Amino acid sequence: MQQVCQEGAPVAYFYLDPYSRPEEKRGGAWMDEVVGRSRLMAAEGSSVRLPVAHMVCNQSPPIGNDPSLMTFREVETLFHEFGHALQHMLTRQDEGLVAGIRGVEWDAVELPSQFMENWCYHKPTLMGMAKHYQTGEELPAALYEKLVAAKNFRAGSMMLRQIHFATIDLMLHSEYTPGGAQSVYDLERELAAKTTVMPPLAADRFLCGFSHIFAGGYSAGYYSYKWAEVLSADAFGAFEEAGLDDDDAVQSAGRRFRDTVLGMGGGRAPLDVFVDFRGREPSTEALLRHNNLVSA
Numbered sequence: 303m304q305q306v307c308q309e310g311a312p313v314a315y316f317y318l319d320p321y322s323r324p325e326e327k328r329g330g331a332w333m334d335e336v337v338g339r340s341r342l343m344a345a346e347g348s349s350v351r352l353p354v355a356h357m358v359c360n361q362s363p364p365i366g367n368d369p370s371l372m373t374f375r376e377v378e379t380l381f382h383e384f385g386h387a388l389q390h391m392l393t394r395q396d397e398g399l400v401a402g403i404r405g406v407e408w409d410a411v412e413l414p415s416q417f418m419e420n421w422c423y424h425k426p427t428l429m430g431m432a433k434h435y436q437t438g439e440e441l442p443a444a445l446y447e448k449l450v451a452a453k454n455f456r457a458g459s460m461m462l463r464q465i466h467f468a469t470i471d472l473m474l475h476s477e478y479t480p481g482g483a484q485s486v487y488d489l490e491r492e493l494a495a496k497t498t499v500m501p502p503l504a505a506d507r508f509l510c511g512f513s514h515i516f517a518g519g520y521s522a523g524y525y526s527y528k529w530a531e532v533l534s535a536d537a538f539g540a541f542e543e544a545g546l547d548d549d550d551a552v553q554s555a556g557r558r559f560r561d562t563v564l565g566m567g568g569g570r571a572p573l574d575v576f577v578d579f580r581g582r583e584p585s586t587e588a589l590l591r592h593n594n595l596v597s598a
Contacts, residue, residue, distance in 0.1 A: 306391050314339075314391030317356040320380075321363035321370065331359040331379045333386040340398030353402050355387040369435055374449060378422050385415035394565035405568020409526035413572075414563060416534035420592070423450060424546060457593035459499075461528075466497035468525035471515045475522040532589050533576060537563065539588035540580055 306314040317336070319327075336354035337343070343351040361376045372380070390402035399405055421427045425446060432441035470490050478489055486509055494502050502508070514520040537559065544551035562579035576584055590596045 312352060314352055315354040316387060316391060317354070319356070319358045320361045322360040323363075327358070327360070329360055331357075331383050333357045333383045333390070335390055335402060335404075338390070338398050338404055339393050339395060339401040341396035342398060350396050353391050353393060355390045355402075357383050357387050359383065371435060374422070378419055381418040381422050382415045385418035386411075388418075389414040389564050389567070392560055392564040393567045394561070395567045395569045397569065400568035402567050407568075407572050408523050409529045410533060410572030410576075412526070412530035413533045413537065413576075416530055417537050417559075417563075420534070420538040423453065426546070454594045458595055461593065461595070462497050462499070464528045466493065467512070467514075468528055469493055469497065470509070471512075471520070471524040472522060474509075474515070532584050532586055533572075535589035535592050536580065536584050536587075537576075538592075539585075542588075 304316045304318070305312050306316055315336075322329075334356060336356055337351060339353040340351045341349065345351065359376070359379060361372055361380070362370050364370045386403060389406075393402040395401040403411065428446065429440055432446075433439060470493055473489055473493060474486060478484070478486060484492075487507070490506075490509060491502060515522075515524055520526070540559075541552055541555050544555045546552060558579055562575050566575045566578075570578075573583065587596070
């Protein structure tokens with residue numbers, strides 16, 4: 303267990319279970335609470351119960367005398383889940399039902415986690431840890447450029463794909479009439495004319511397997527994937543505008559991010575929280591720029 307402190311006083315506690323153990327642990331990665339911050343549940347003599355987070359990953363384990371050598375995807379996953387953990391641990395809310403990750407609206411809950419992924423592509427951050435475990439040699443610049451290029455490969459196609467999925471989900475829940483003149487497949491083909499480069503085959507039945515919106519808890523909410531990317535990219539844009547090479551400016555933006563996005567939890571509407579941090583409503587500019595979809 304790791305104690306998280308601020309100005310010398312503990313504010314949270316954190317457990318990390320990093321390594322894969324297939325015989326006793328399911329796959330994937332997740333963060334969840336052990337307990338949340340709460341004034342009501344405070345122990346006698348304490349003003350508030352401190353939050354405790356746990357984070358479970360399936361990273362490559364150490365083998366013999368060799369340490370765990372994480373893949374880049376594992377690094378991204380670690381940063382992603384730690385974003386959730388930060389929101390849980392750094393909350394300023396004392397009311398347990400809206401503290402930390404509790405009560406955060408579905409389409410904003412991924413903001414802190416996706417925001418953290420941006421630092422994996424921030425060259426000084428990555429180079430500060432991406433070193434050969436035996437020689438200490440830094441990750442070659444050419445390999446770093448390949449990582450960035452891979453992230454943006456077919457970014458336009460992937461964005462259209464997510465827009466198609468999100469929009470057909472909303473159309474099915476708002477415009478489709480069972481037994482009406484249009485089938486669900488007619489509705490999708492009508493949308494595909496706007497969101498796909500190649501029209502779907504007449505026999506396409508993708509919707510029958512769109513498990514996210516029928517069995518995965520994303521009914522009328524699939525758009526939250528892309529919307530969270532808009533929020534997280536724009537939030538990282540605040541650090542870019544402050545100057546990523548200016549430590550004082552980054553720390554100032556970081557404190558503002560901590561006090562708003564991470565600190566307010568579900569106690570304030572997400573859009574209001576974002577405006578508190580950014581000074582304006584969200585913009586799609588940063589997401590397009592990060593995906594190399596706008597001119598430099």
